[in-house]
Amino acid sequence: GRVTTADHAEATTASSELREEYAALVDEVARHQVAYHQKDSPLISDAQYDQLIHRLRTIEADHPELASADSPTQQVGGAPSEAFAPVTHLRRMYSLEDLFSASELRTWYDRASASLQEQRPGEQPRWLVELKIDGLAISLLYRHGELVWAATRGDGTTGEDVTHNVRTIADIPHHLTGDNHPEELEVRGEIFMPSEAFEAFNQTLIDAGKTPLANPRNAAAGSIRQKDPRKTAQRPLSMFVHGIGARSGFEPTSQHHAYEALAEWGLPVSPYTAILDSFEEILDYLETYERKRHELVHEIDGVVIKVDDFAQQRSLGHTSRVPRWAAAYKYPPEEVATRLLDIREHV
Numbered sequence: 001g002r003v004t005t006a007d008h009a010e011a012t013t014a015s016s017e018l019r020e021e022y023a024a025l026v027d028e029v030a031r032h033q034v035a036y037h038q039k040d041s042p043l044i045s046d047a048q049y050d051q052l053i054h055r056l057r058t059i060e061a062d063h064p065e066l067a068s069a070d071s072p073t074q075q076v077g078g079a080p081s082e083a084f085a086p087v088t089h090l091r092r093m094y095s096l097e098d099l100f101s102a103s104e105l106r107t108w109y110d111r112a113s114a115s116l117q118e119q120r121p122g123e124q125p126r127w128l129v130e131l132k133i134d135g136l137a138i139s140l141l142y143r144h145g146e147l148v149w150a151a152t153r154g155d156g157t158t159g160e161d162v163t164h165n166v167r168t169i170a171d172i173p174h175h176l177t178g179d180n181h182p183e184e185l186e187v188r189g190e191i192f193m194p195s196e197a198f199e200a201f202n203q204t205l206i207d208a209g210k211t212p213l214a215n216p217r218n219a220a221a222g223s224i225r226q227k228d229p230r231k232t233a234q235r236p237l238s239m240f241v242h243g244i245g246a247r248s249g250f251e252p253t254s255q256h257h258a259y260e261a262l263a264e265w266g267l268p269v270s271p272y273t274a275i276l277d278s279f280e281e282i283l284d285y286l287e288t289y290e291r292k293r294h295e296l297v298h299e300i301d302g303v304v305i306k307v308d309d310f311a312q313q314r315s316l317g318h319t320s321r322v323p324r325w326a327a328a329y330k331y332p333p334e335e336v337a338t339r340l341l342d343i344r345e346h347v
């Protein structure tokens, strides 16, 4: 069920049949976005959802006249729930472009490299590579070192105020340690339920005769979006930072410089991050962590590849939905068990 070329061969003009399929798909995807993002209870697997989105993108690529600005393919996540107060992010939060094969990754890598070569001749990009944590995106606003609010990503512009719940997470400092705190700083990261804690927590639910949680991602999302912070406090949650948004009085020159400063201020930084120089090294990283996938602190659904240098990131910029300087390589769903170890044969 991965990317197939057959999808492209099917249609050249939008028949009424295709229009109907498209309209039905849009409705179906919208329904799954509400179930996943707002209710934290998906009705289908992520792999099944990704197939629906992929089919939508294929139709839109072949028939741009069908695509509208409010197509689910143009949105970041779902609308924020009205159960929480809205928070407007100082800087927009983005999603990530998904890549489903080594050849899609190669195409993305070559395009980003060529575009940088053109815009910033002579500069050699370095790639900051991280695990794609299967959790919930969060934005933390610190002013002069004090946590002011915590918000979910929502639709990227407006998130949900979950400050009270986030304050119960031990990993997230209420006051930054050290000194030289920026006047203002948005810290972006992923809240997750560590795999072991998830197993143990589910066991307590089973022992109490309750329904266990579907997976750590939904467990994290459901825990953060509780009405009562005392409930969140009972859930074993952690966080790793994976970016920064607005800042003033803080001028790091690269993603890894930013992480170094955040670590000094007591924010949790992932131990799995690497800075790499070539496509081959990125493939090695993908293979290594696909093998180690179940030995990690948290669940992952892929690897995120980012241009490290901030000036280079700015040169590449964003689309309305995703940065052009980063992408997410998704591991094949495990049920299907495609062997990534053969990845080089497909580049």
Ligand code: NAD
Residues within 6 Å of the ligand: 032, 033, 035, 036, 037, 042, 043, 044, 045, 046, 047, 049, 050, 076, 077, 094, 095, 096, 098, 130, 131, 132, 133, 134, 135, 136, 137, 138, 153, 189, 190, 242, 301, 304, 328
């Ligand atoms: P995404 O999860 O593919 O990628 C973007 C997100 O990755 C970021 O917002 C960030 O929160 C997260 N992330 C994790 N580690 C990161 C790192 N190291 N650096 C940067 N970001 C990192 O995209 P999405 O827009 O959040 O949602 C799509 C995902 O949700 C897909 O996996 C999809 O399958 C799933 N989904 C499933 C259903 C369903 O019904 N099962 C419905 C909607 C969405």
